[in-house]
Amino acid sequence: MAAVAERPRPVLHQEYCKGCGRCIEACTPGCIEAGTAIHPLTGLLPVTLHLESCNGCGLCVEACPEPYGMVAGDAPRLSPGASPRPFGRPPREPAAADEPAERVALPETRPLMLKGAHAAAVGALLAGCRHVYGYPITPSTDGAELMARLLPGLGGTFVQAVSEVATVNMMYGCGGAGRPAMTFTSSPGFSLMLEGISFMIGAEVPGVFVNVMRGGPGLGNIGPEQSDVKLACHGLGHGHTQAVVLAPSTPQEMLDLTFLAFELSFRYRNPVVVLADGYLGQMTGRVRLPPALVRPGLPAWAVPGDAAHRQNLICSFHLAEPDLEAHNHRLTEKYRRIAAAEQRADLYRCEDAEVLLVACHMPARMAKGAVRVLRGEGVAAGLFRPQTLWPFPVDALRPLLGRARRVVVVEASEGQLEDELRLALAREGTALPALAHVRRCGGMLPSQREIVEGVRAALRAGEARA
Amino acid sequence: MSTFYERFERHDHAAGLKAKSTHYCAGCGHGLVHRYLSEAIEELGLQDRTVAVSPVGCAVFLYYYFDVGNTQAAHGRAPAVAIGHKTANPEAVVVSYQGDGDLASIGLAEIVQAAQLGMPLSVIFVNNAVYGMTGGQMAPTTLMGQRTTTSPAGRDRHMGQPLKMAEMMAGMEGPIYVERVALYDAKQRVRARKAVRKALQLQAEGKGFAFVEVLAECPTHLKMTPAEAERWVRDELAAAFPLGVKKEVAGTAWGAWPVPVFEPEAVLRAAGALAEPAPRFCAGFPHTAFGPDVAVKLAGAGGDGAQTAALVLARAAIAEGFDATSIPSYGPESRGGTSSADVRIAEEEVLSPAAPAPHVLVAFNAPSLSRFGPAVVPGGLVLYDSSVIADPPALDPSVRLLGVPFAEIALELGQGMAKNVVALGALQGASGLFPEETLLAAVRQGLGDRGAGAALHEEAFRRGVRAAEAQAGGAGAFGWWH
Ligand code: SF4
Ligand code: SF4
Ligand code: SF4
Numbered sequence: 001m002a003a004v005a006e007r008p009r010p011v012l013h014q015e016y017c018k019g020c021g022r023c024i025e026a027c028t029p030g031c032i033e034a035g036t037a038i039h040p041l042t043g044l045l046p047v048t049l050h051l052e053s054c055n056g057c058g059l060c061v062e063a064c065p066e067p068y069g070m071v072a073g074d075a076p077r078l079s080p081g082a083s084p085r086p087f088g089r090p091p092r093e094p095a096a097a098d099e100p101a102e103r104v105a106l107p108e109t110r111p112l113m114l115k116g117a118h119a120a121a122v123g124a125l126l127a128g129c130r131h132v133y134g135y136p137i138t139p140s141t142d143g144a145e146l147m148a149r150l151l152p153g154l155g156g157t158f159v160q161a162v163s164e165v166a167t168v169n170m171m172y173g174c175g176g177a178g179r180p181a182m183t184f185t186s187s188p189g190f191s192l193m194l195e196g197i198s199f200m201i202g203a204e205v206p207g208v209f210v211n212v213m214r215g216g217p218g219l220g221n222i223g224p225e226q227s228d229v230k231l232a233c234h235g236l237g238h239g240h241t242q243a244v245v246l247a248p249s250t251p252q253e254m255l256d257l258t259f260l261a262f263e264l265s266f267r268y269r270n271p272v273v274v275l276a277d278g279y280l281g282q283m284t285g286r287v288r289l290p291p292a293l294v295r296p297g298l299p300a301w302a303v304p305g306d307a308a309h310r311q312n313l314i315c316s317f318h319l320a321e322p323d324l325e326a327h328n329h330r331l332t333e334k335y336r337r338i339a340a341a342e343q344r345a346d347l348y349r350c351e352d353a354e355v356l357l358v359a360c361h362m363p364a365r366m367a368k369g370a371v372r373v374l375r376g377e378g379v380a381a382g383l384f385r386p387q388t389l390w391p392f393p394v395d396a397l398r399p400l401l402g403r404a405r406r407v408v409v410v411e412a413s414e415g416q417l418e419d420e421l422r423l424a425l426a427r428e429g430t431a432l433p434a435l436a437h438v439r440r441c442g443g444m445l446p447s448q449r450e451i452v453e454g455v456r457a458a459l460r461a462g463e464a465r466a
Numbered sequence: 467m468s469t470f471y472e473r474f475e476r477h478d479h480a481a482g483l484k485a486k487s488t489h490y491c492a493g494c495g496h497g498l499v500h501r502y503l504s505e506a507i508e509e510l511g512l513q514d515r516t517v518a519v520s521p522v523g524c525a526v527f528l529y530y531y532f533d534v535g536n537t538q539a540a541h542g543r544a545p546a547v548a549i550g551h552k553t554a555n556p557e558a559v560v561v562s563y564q565g566d567g568d569l570a571s572i573g574l575a576e577i578v579q580a581a582q583l584g585m586p587l588s589v590i591f592v593n594n595a596v597y598g599m600t601g602g603q604m605a606p607t608t609l610m611g612q613r614t615t616t617s618p619a620g621r622d623r624h625m626g627q628p629l630k631m632a633e634m635m636a637g638m639e640g641p642i643y644v645e646r647v648a649l650y651d652a653k654q655r656v657r658a659r660k661a662v663r664k665a666l667q668l669q670a671e672g673k674g675f676a677f678v679e680v681l682a683e684c685p686t687h688l689k690m691t692p693a694e695a696e697r698w699v700r701d702e703l704a705a706a707f708p709l710g711v712k713k714e715v716a717g718t719a720w721g722a723w724p725v726p727v728f729e730p731e732a733v734l735r736a737a738g739a740l741a742e743p744a745p746r747f748c749a750g751f752p753h754t755a756f757g758p759d760v761a762v763k764l765a766g767a768g769g770d771g772a773q774t775a776a777l778v779l780a781r782a783a784i785a786e787g788f789d790a791t792s793i794p795s796y797g798p799e800s801r802g803g804t805s806s807a808d809v810r811i812a813e814e815e816v817l818s819p820a821a822p823a824p825h826v827l828v829a830f831n832a833p834s835l836s837r838f839g840p841a842v843v844p845g846g847l848v849l850y851d852s853s854v855i856a857d858p859p860a861l862d863p864s865v866r867l868l869g870v871p872f873a874e875i876a877l878e879l880g881q882g883m884a885k886n887v888v889a890l891g892a893l894q895g896a897s898g899l900f901p902e903e904t905l906l907a908a909v910r911q912g913l914g915d916r917g918a919g920a921a922l923h924e925e926a927f928r929r930g931v932r933a934a935e936a937q938a939g940g941a942g943a944f945g946w947w948h
Pocket of ligand 3: 489490491492493494495496524594598599683684685686687
């Protein structure tokens with residue numbers, strides 16, 4: 001039996017002792033006494049030690065919930081019979097630096113025929129995404145299905161989550177580890193993800209959400225609707241949240257904008273939403289591949305679980321009010337930078353347009369057809385197609401408003417796009433132009449004919465007033 | 467020796483004594499579980515591999531204390547976050563630390579999925595039978611009769627019975643190790659320490675999912691001294707939640723994790739991209755009576771192959787350098803027992819992909835013909851399967867109506883499924899939309915270019931062409947292709 005003196009004696013740091021008394025119960029020889037004097041720094045009653053009969057059993061240390069309350073005196077202690085560090089311990093590495101993503105050139109290939117949802121999946125693969133989490137929901141599921149089929153061959157991982165709630169939190173974990181993660185979802189599923197998206201924004205975690213919108217509210221239907229414009233632009237969960245919202249209108253853009261989404265997501269450490277509509281998700285069309293693919297790097301802030309990144313924390317919690325205020329100010333500043341740098345729009349015959357159609361997603365295609373018809377009739381029409389809904393491309397729109405006498409917003413929703421336009425202009429202090437609209441919803445898209453007629457009616461109304 | 471930070475910088479910026487003391491109440495069980503977890507990480511040499519997932523609840527500030535990779539999860543979602551971390555970097559040892567409200571109430575779905583997945587993860591579940599952080603409400607593990615702020619008269623059967631998570635986990639196939647331990651005396655603390663260590667070790671060895679439930683004291687909300695709380699856990703809590711190993715199986719190792727591949731060749735192969743340019747047979751966009759944008763609708767019952775035929779047609783047009791889209795029937799149109807697909811082919815850009823008023827209709831059954839026939843534009847073309855449609859409805863007299871026995875021809879070839887290829891052949895024969903080789907090449911690419919199947923498709927296509935030509939009175943007699 002080891003001599004008493006060879007075993008480490010406990011050391012008590014009274015200032016870190018909360019006086020819980022757990023150690024008292026643990027000590028058989030009775031070396032520990034309940035406190036009687038209030039500690040001047042803590043206002044608590046720390047215990048006192050009388051180690052005359054201490055046998056160094058260490059049970060008091062084992063019983064102390066405070067890391068620096070009762071501690072072992074000298075030699076390191078191990079679990080009985082344990083060998084030290086069987087998994088070794090690599091030397092402590094210096095703090096991580098950003099490991100940049102790398103672009104690898106792609107050879108030229110013949111155009112692909114891809115369904116919109118599949119084009120987004122291919123865009124994600126080319127952007128270096130190898131981690132896809134998802135829950136089946138029509139009409140987005142084709143994207144997840146393709147990923148489930150392709151990822152094993154590319155060393156990737158597809159996890160079918162128990163719900164959209166779990167999905168977004170898996171993305172939070174994967175993105176927090178510094179890896180490009182994504183999901184495919186549709187409106188009701190997107191609603192379920194909002195809490196998690198707010199956490200991602202708060203903790204500055206990247207991740208890409210392809211939301212193939214369907215008719216709402218509630219279960220609505222599976223028809224195409226621009227139902228989540230408001231949600232994506234102004235409702236990403238609780239708190240002061242904002243994320244780039246991309247609006248493709250062809251299978252080609254499903255690929256290109258999903259590819260771009262990953263770049264933006266990591267550039268700004270923020271989720272990015274690719275909003276598509278059900279029609280676009282289902283539609284097969286011609287798609288060309290970009291000139292290069294991305295081999296992702298590893299950002300310095302990530303928490304992959306290695307030595308170089310050990311000091312990092314992914315967290316949206318700021319208990320002290322001044323800390324949270326400062327954090328929100330930093331986010332605001334980031335949103336401002338994004339708003340200045342990331343506005344995107346596609347302009348079709350806008351240079352001399354006197355009537356400007358504003359449309360995105362699928363309705364933009366019908367609107368483009370309408371512009372052609374109207375031009376054929378001698379109407380100077382143009383199409384302004386936002387490719388980012390947040391930030392709304394107001395910088396490109398403003399110069400057009402001098403000439404355009406009327407603006408006709410074409411959308412498959414009851415005014416969600418129009419509200420974005422109004423808000424963007426109002427924020428800029430730009431006077432609202434004369435607005436008219438062509439709207440369908442509930443899974444119906446405005447047809448080219450309806451748009452042409454809507455524009456004609458708007459022009460007639462304008463003349464009548466003049 | 468531990469993996470606690472030397473100073474808790476995140477604890478109120480390490481102001482004063484907070485640099486070295488926890489935020490926990492005196493005697494709280496969390497502090498002990500932290501101690502055992504911290505020491506296990508150190509003893510196993512896992513500090514640089516560990517990612518600790520902090521929950522919502524009293525342990526939300528776990529990241530104040532542990533000098534490891536840290537992340538903080540939404541309420542109940544720690545296991546999902548842990549799955550994200552583990553799949554992102556399988557080398558990491560990911561610890562999900564949760565309380566009872568977090569794990570056994572709001573996060574039930576997440577913990578059940580993670581457990582049943584069986585992925586190597588270490589879950590530490592601290593059960594103190596009450597909501598701590600929100601101020602003493604009833605937890606899923608609150609005992610019968612136990613008073614809390616939301617069961618002021620004591621929990622009764624109308625509030626449900628305490629949820630035994632360890633037993634639930636042990637009843638599932640996924641986990642390889644489930645144990646319930648406690649902290650109320652030295653013996654239990656030794657067991658608790660060993661269990662936590664084991665849960666980590668199993669993950670570090672790549673074995674599987676480990677779950678340790680720790681019965682812990684919350685003196686504050688039990689309104690007891692720490693010593694009384696220890697006795698309460700011993701006498702009451704442990705009586706309702708029996709201690710011990712609930713499941714332990716050798717299990718098979720989780721296996722090798724995938725290693726991401728970014729080689730261009732592999733990615734292009736996965737995407738189905740072909741290097742060589744598609745052969746072209748067209749001299750230019752077909753001169754149809756309808757301008758540079760042709761709308762074709764293919765409709766039948768599910769299984770007639772209308773969707774596949776639509777894709778082949780669109781593929782043919784794209785191979786020729788035109789734009790084309792194909793979209794399955796969608797929304798209101800998809801009801802009523804028909805499956806249809808709209809194809810648009812445009813010289814430059816398809817704008818509207820739908821074909822509500824098609825130039826060409828290919829109908830595989832009678833309902834499709836009567837439904838979409840009247841929508842065909844004046845001067846348009848309707849092809850129908852005359853083997854199943856005996857009396858076609860009367861349509862606009864300017865619409866050319868052509869019956870070709872798609873199914874019969876396919877059956878003669880011994881492959882009824884090929885009737886959509888016959889239909890494509892008929893479309894070719896009647897319209898001469900593209901040179902024959904254009905569609906044939908797309909059939910080969912879309913349906914396979916090798917073996918007996920390919921030969922059969924080619925024959926089906928050619929017979930479709932001939933049958934339509936015979937009906938129409940000569941090759942391309944319909945007069946689109948000049
Ligand atoms: S080491 Fe053992 S004997 Fe000594 S004070 Fe602690 S519990 Fe008592
Ligand atoms: S167990 Fe620790 S905190 Fe509690 S009384 Fe003893 S030394 Fe103080
Ligand atoms: S409220 Fe209970 S669980 Fe929370 S810190 Fe205090 S004692 Fe611990």
